[in-house]
Amino acid sequence: MSQQHERWSPPMRDPDDDTPRLECGVFGIYDTAEASGITALGLHALQHRGQEACGIASFDGHRFHTERHMGYVGDAFGGGDLDRRLPGRQAIGHTRYSTAGGSFLRNVQPMFADLEAGGIALAHNGNLTNFLTLREQLVSEGSIFQSTSDSEAILHLIARSRRPKFLDRFTEALQQLEGGYALVAMTNKKLVGVRDPLGIRPLVLGDLNGKAVFASETCALDMIGARFVRDVEHGEMVVVDEKGLRSFRPFPAQQARPCIFEYVYFARPDSVVNGRSIYEVRKRMGRRLAQETLAGIDVDVVVPVPDSGVPAALGFAQEAGKPFEMGIIRNHYVGRTFIQPTQGERELGVRMKLAPNRAVLAGKKVLLVDDSIVRGTNSVRVVRMVREAGAKEVHLRSASPPIKWPDYYGIDMPDRGKLLAANHSVDEIARILGVDSMGYLSVEGLYGAMDTVRNNAQPQFTDHYFTGEYPTRLLDKEIAEGRNELVERQLSFLVDA
Numbered sequence: 001m002s003q004q005h006e007r008w009s010p011p012m013r014d015p016d017d018d019t020p021r022l023e024c025g026v027f028g029i030y031d032t033a034e035a036s037g038i039t040a041l042g043l044h045a046l047q048h049r050g051q052e053a054c055g056i057a058s059f060d061g062h063r064f065h066t067e068r069h070m071g072y073v074g075d076a077f078g079g080g081d082l083d084r085r086l087p088g089r090q091a092i093g094h095t096r097y098s099t100a101g102g103s104f105l106r107n108v109q110p111m112f113a114d115l116e117a118g119g120i121a122l123a124h125n126g127n128l129t130n131f132l133t134l135r136e137q138l139v140s141e142g143s144i145f146q147s148t149s150d151s152e153a154i155l156h157l158i159a160r161s162r163r164p165k166f167l168d169r170f171t172e173a174l175q176q177l178e179g180g181y182a183l184v185a186m187t188n189k190k191l192v193g194v195r196d197p198l199g200i201r202p203l204v205l206g207d208l209n210g211k212a213v214f215a216s217e218t219c220a221l222d223m224i225g226a227r228f229v230r231d232v233e234h235g236e237m238v239v240v241d242e243k244g245l246r247s248f249r250p251f252p253a254q255q256a257r258p259c260i261f262e263y264v265y266f267a268r269p270d271s272v273v274n275g276r277s278i279y280e281v282r283k284r285m286g287r288r289l290a291q292e293t294l295a296g297i298d299v300d301v302v303v304p305v306p307d308s309g310v311p312a313a314l315g316f317a318q319e320a321g322k323p324f325e326m327g328i329i330r331n332h333y334v335g336r337t338f339i340q341p342t343q344g345e346r347e348l349g350v351r352m353k354l355a356p357n358r359a360v361l362a363g364k365k366v367l368l369v370d371d372s373i374v375r376g377t378n379s380v381r382v383v384r385m386v387r388e389a390g391a392k393e394v395h396l397r398s399a400s401p402p403i404k405w406p407d408y409y410g411i412d413m414p415d416r417g418k419l420l421a422a423n424h425s426v427d428e429i430a431r432i433l434g435v436d437s438m439g440y441l442s443v444e445g446l447y448g449a450m451d452t453v454r455n456n457a458q459p460q461f462t463d464h465y466f467t468g469e470y471p472t473r474l475l476d477k478e479i480a481e482g483r484n485e486l487v488e489r490q491l492s493f494l495v496d497a
Contacts, residue, residue: 024109024410025049025216026123026203028092028184030191030240032211036086038224039093040077045223046216047073048268049125050097057110057121059188060088064119068108092186092214094123097412107149110186115159117166118188124151125216126181126201126410130475134176154183166190167239171250174237178472180259180409180462182232184214190241197251198471199234199258200409200462202273212240217271231274234258257471260446260461261411264400265308265371276450279311284449285399285441286315286369293397293439294320297367301360303327305370305382312399313369322367327360327389328382354382362390368435372400374413376420376433383434396435401443401466402426408474413465443467 025046029035036058043054054076055068065086069076073095079085094109110123128134131150134157139145143156157173166187180200185192193214195203206213208226215221218228232238234256237248258274259266269279289312302322304313307330317324331353366386373379379396386394402421407413416422420429421440430438443466447454454460464470 024094024096024123024125025220026092026094026125026182026184026214027216027220028090028123028186028191028193028214029208030090030212032089032208034083035089035091036077037082038208039091040073040082041224042213042215042220043073043077043093043095045220045268046095049216049266050095053096053105053108054094055096055108055110055123056086056091056093057112057123057186058086058088058091059119059121059186061188064112064121064188066110066112066121068105068110070105070108090186090191092121092123092184092191094125104147106147109149109151111147111149111151111155113155113159115155117169120155120158120166121186122151122155122183123185124154124181124183125203126183126196127179127408128153128177128181129179129408129472129477130177131179132476133479151183167248171237171248174250178475180472182216190239192240193232193238195232195234195236197235197254198462199231199256199274200471201259202262202267203232205229205232205238212238212245214238217267217273219268219271222270228272255458255460257459257462259409259411260450260463261372261400261407261465263450264446266411269311281449282311282371282399283315283318284451285446286312286317287319288445288449289369289397289399289439289441290316290319292442292445297395297437298365299367299393299395300364301325301327302367302369303360303386305368305379306330306354308371309369309399312371316367316369316397316399325357325360327357327366327386329355329357331355354385356385356389358389361386363392365393365395366391367395367397369397369399371398372403373398373420373429374403375418376429379433387434393436394434395437396430396433396439398440400441401446402440403465405464405466405468407465408470408477409462411465 027039027042029038036056039056053070054073057066092110096108110121112121128150131153134153138156145152154173157176158169161169161172163169163172181196182201182203183194193203202216204215204218206221206226207229213226221228235251237250239246262273263278263281267273267278271278299322302313302317302324304310306328314324383394403419404422406415426438452460462471
């Protein structure tokens, strides 16, 4: 295997930045010339899913090659010598924002292992909710971990399987995982794409000149000129090799519950996820938001909080019959992982990224539309900026329901104590954020924008951030809470004694 390289590391995320983050995007391509170069293009299209680090692994027919870097795809893989550095006709790639594990090069993917049956490279999107339990078990049985990423546990499970064939070993490993994930894996003969039993994390199958492509979103297929074939279905394992393309079902049949937050924020507007256009869904969210929250106020202009609030704001303005204006301009040459050590420098960082358009805002009753509100720290700064630009009134609307519960499937949302809507009423939130009125899309409105009605007995989507109804058990969390309860009981006994 070729050497891994480390380059410039981007500044860490501002701890006061409450924008939701997803762990990563994955990409894989089979039997195609310049596979690593195409993979780099695919990762570039998926950069919004992870901007902390990226990596590519390729296979040249004889050996595996990997490069993993901190930083952006363009910086790491923008050179013209990529196919010399990472030769081969098949490759997989990964772009990362860390949730499980820390911000270290050793946690960057794809991860590679040289097993008894040959090498395997793995790129994983999502979080395993039983990772700590698996890791503890594997370490007790002699496994040695090189990282703190949950993705490495999958490689250890494959390595420890005694099944004779690779696909059987892979399947046995998958059947021990819990949580939400989509992954691509590459051996010297196969490219494999897998989606978790509920389809929480997305994965699509494409075709480039008759060769298979896997990607987290369809925008990556568009980037390389590939044709969208279909979504990898929930609980499906798709195997591509010299025999062609085969589909396997390694899990018991379940109803799909894809992540609804993909539609709220994560996916790119030009992607199609699970058969729905992200752009059109977000516009419908805005329309429903106007229907539910416009009554009782009069505004002059509808302004999106860029960039993710734009489609919803457009739908809101169309439904309300109000002008849609770009009252806030985003500087696209400032990264999303900005950190400033002091309050004054943090305020400067916001102004570097977002600037008020005074010609639109001054003297106006402004209605701001954002995709979601987590802790509210960004919202406070944006509202203050709009008022300083001369807005007469500022009203804020969220195109998602109130976020009241943390996530354990790959979204970096804080614990419940730090979620604004989990601890304050809507009126209290309006006062905290400094707005004249505050409004959220309802859960019913969100499902309506998806052209469906929520089945409360069996929800069609993973929506626990709004409802508290988690789609799987949370084993690591349950064990941790049990241990904490035991410690508290022991301490209580000592105090009583």
